[in-house]
Amino acid sequence: MAKLYFHYSTMNAGKSTVLLQASHNYIERGMQTYLLTARLDTRAGEGRIASRIGIGAPADTFTAKDDLHARIAARLATPCACVFVDEAQFLTRDQVWQLARAVDDLGVPVMCYGLRVDFLGELFEGSAALLALADEMREVRTICHCGRKATMVVRRGPDGRALRQGAQVQVGGNETYVSLCRRHWREEMGDNPA
Numbered sequence: 001m002a003k004l005y006f007h008y009s010t011m012n013a014g015k016s017t018v019l020l021q022a023s024h025n026y027i028e029r030g031m032q033t034y035l036l037t038a039r040l041d042t043r044a045g046e047g048r049i050a051s052r053i054g055i056g057a058p059a060d061t062f063t064a065k066d067d068l069h070a071r072i073a074a075r076l077a078t079p080c081a082c083v084f085v086d087e088a089q090f091l092t093r094d095q096v097w098q099l100a101r102a103v104d105d106l107g108v109p110v111m112c113y114g115l116r117v118d119f120l121g122e123l124f125e126g127s128a129a130l131l132a133l134a135d136e137m138r139e140v141r142t143i144c145h146c147g148r149k150a151t152m153v154v155r156r157g158p159d160g161r162a163l164r165q166g167a168q169v170q171v172g173g174n175e176t177y178v179s180l181c182r183r184h185w186r187e188e189m190g191d192n193p194a
């Protein structure tokens with residue numbers, strides 16, 4: 001029975017590495033996979049999923065306008081054992097439903113990998129829909145500098161200070177993102193109750 005999976009994490013937890021490894025496991029067994037990533041992510045160049053440890057693979061890209069059910073149906077004209085979606089936080093709610101219908105009606109498993117919350121601690125649209133609709137959820141874990149599990153992320157400006165407002169998606173800026181536990185995120189965000 002095909003399922004819709006959501007592997008969620010904070011930044012720099014290695015979710016692209018986990019995705020690429022899972023896809024490789026199919027390919028090693030002689031099966032084909034279909035890789036998708038958000039087009040606004042230009043870190044690895046268009047149409048590529050890359051991990052910080054140096055591995056990568058070509059990928060098809062999606063924008064908010066794409067019908068992903070149609071894209072997957074077209075891809076299934078030739079054998080495909082599993083669909084992988086990176087940067088799944090950028091899916092729209094409609095697109096998550098398109099993926100759910102692909103799982104149910106086309107019988108192909110879909111594995112989504114994405115961030116749970118943005119730098120302000122708010123759910124991304126795609127992640128909120130996946131948390132609601134996925135059959136299976138798994139956390140890709142990483143740690144804060146203190147050793148606790150990191151679940152939050154801060155966006156730091158060029159001066160190194162955490163930004164407390166701004167757009168959810170910032171492309172091409174020179175901000176850096178640091179994953180933290182909630183306690184240290186609150187500290188950086190100025191939430192210091194007496």
Ligand SMILES: [Zn+2]
Pocket residue numbers: 144145146147148180181182183184
């Ligand atoms: Zn911490």
